[in-house]
Amino acid sequence: MGAALQQRVSPSWEVIQATDADWPGIWEIFHDVVQGGDTYSYAADTTEEEAKNLWMGAGKYGTGCQTFIAKDGDKIVGTYSLRRNHYGHGAHVANAGYMVHKDYRGQGIARAMCAHSLAEAKRQGCISMQFNYVVSTNSRAVELWQAMGFTIIGVSPKSYRHSRLGFVDIYIMHRFLDEVAQ
Amino acid sequence: MGAALQQRVSPSWEVIQATDADWPGIWEIFHDVVQGGDTYSYAADTTEEEAKNLWMGAGKYGTGCQTFIAKDGDKIVGTYSLRRNHYGHGAHVANAGYMVHKDYRGQGIARAMCAHSLAEAKRQGCISMQFNYVVSTNSRAVELWQAMGFTIIGVSPKSYRHSRLGFVDIYIMHRFLDEVAQ
Numbered sequence: 001m002g003a004a005l006q007q008r009v010s011p012s013w014e015v016i017q018a019t020d021a022d023w024p025g026i027w028e029i030f031h032d033v034v035q036g037g038d039t040y041s042y043a044a045d046t047t048e049e050e051a052k053n054l055w056m057g058a059g060k061y062g063t064g065c066q067t068f069i070a071k072d073g074d075k076i077v078g079t080y081s082l083r084r085n086h087y088g089h090g091a092h093v094a095n096a097g098y099m100v101h102k103d104y105r106g107q108g109i110a111r112a113m114c115a116h117s118l119a120e121a122k123r124q125g126c127i128s129m130q131f132n133y134v135v136s137t138n139s140r141a142v143e144l145w146q147a148m149g150f151t152i153i154g155v156s157p158k159s160y161r162h163s164r165l166g167f168v169d170i171y172i173m174h175r176f177l178d179e180v181a182q
Numbered sequence: 183m184g185a186a187l188q189q190r191v192s193p194s195w196e197v198i199q200a201t202d203a204d205w206p207g208i209w210e211i212f213h214d215v216v217q218g219g220d221t222y223s224y225a226a227d228t229t230e231e232e233a234k235n236l237w238m239g240a241g242k243y244g245t246g247c248q249t250f251i252a253k254d255g256d257k258i259v260g261t262y263s264l265r266r267n268h269y270g271h272g273a274h275v276a277n278a279g280y281m282v283h284k285d286y287r288g289q290g291i292a293r294a295m296c297a298h299s300l301a302e303a304k305r306q307g308c309i310s311m312q313f314n315y316v317v318s319t320n321s322r323a324v325e326l327w328q329a330m331g332f333t334i335i336g337v338s339p340k341s342y343r344h345s346r347l348g349f350v351d352i353y354i355m356h357r358f359l360d361e362v363a364q
Binding site (some may be wrong): 043 | 224226268269273309310313315336337345354356
């Protein structure tokens with residue numbers, strides 16, 4: 001697959017491929033994000049071992065997660081996990097999840113990681129990226145993905161048990177990668 | 183979770199929970215079905231070990247597959263695998279895959295297994311069933327699922343690499359379980 005992209009996305013932070021040594025900083029973010037129960041399906045009590053497997057391990061289809069981090073100096077301020085969305089006949093579609101450290105939100109880190117992931121997926125030969133599980137009430141994420149070229153291709157009714165709002169809809173979002181610059 | 187449903191669905195065959203001893207008959211079906219490259223994402227060269235893990239193992243979210251078979255006497259004529267469609271906050275949505283032995287198609291076995299799975303999912307507390315990956319050109323399946331109360335809630339463009347037709351669309355199909363009889 002060649003070397004992963006390594007690009008500086010702002011004057012102060014960069015997106016690079018994670019190594020095993022980065023796990024503690026990633027886990028800090030993962031564990032905090034899932035406490036909300038409003039963005040990811042992962043339960044609040046997901047263990048560190050489970051989380052590592054989900055984010056850096058074999059991935060749900062055994063095709064492997066590739067994990068990236070946004071770093072500001074030595075601080076891991078965001079992370080994303082890039083996978084194939086399906087097995088063999090669906091492996092040309094990418095999938096990714098993104099998490100930003102709570103102290104670093106609103107700085108464009110999610111946007112930069114998404115741009116990085118689109119380029120990386122294209123470099124690896126994927127023709128599109130699909131998000132299977134965007135919580136419809138997470139309007140900040142929905143709007144960001146739309147700004148990044150994704151459209152809502154499906155609505156799964158009441159498929160998310162939100163920690164405060166009860167059952168809410170899930171959006172399935174998709175974009176092709178033809179126009180992604182590399 | 184209590185004992186799984188065990189119901190006779192036609193005069194000559196029944197749907198029951200599979201045991202490890204049923205694997206050879208299930209594998210015969212699985213291996214044949216994936217050779218087509220026109221219905222499932224699993225590659226034609228999926229190994230027996232991989233297949234067993236996918237169909238009877240931990241499942242893609244580690245929440246476990248529950249495997250059922252349709253039996254005509256001692257012959258396994260169909261099989262389905264019932265799972266949760268997501269982790270914690272999405273675990274109230276069921277997911278299933280169905281396969282029928284090539285010599286036993288057109289006899290209503292898929293329909294009976296689907297009905298069985300809907301009742302079983304409801305019994306286990308799921309509120310809906312979602313199919314994430316129905317190949318749009320598999321009109322027989324699409325029509326059957328529609329007849330079984332599913333609607334197309336999303337279209338994922340060109341997300342299946344069909345062995346003969348190239349990139350074709352994937353349908354995401356869904357139904358609630360409120361009206362399923364138990």
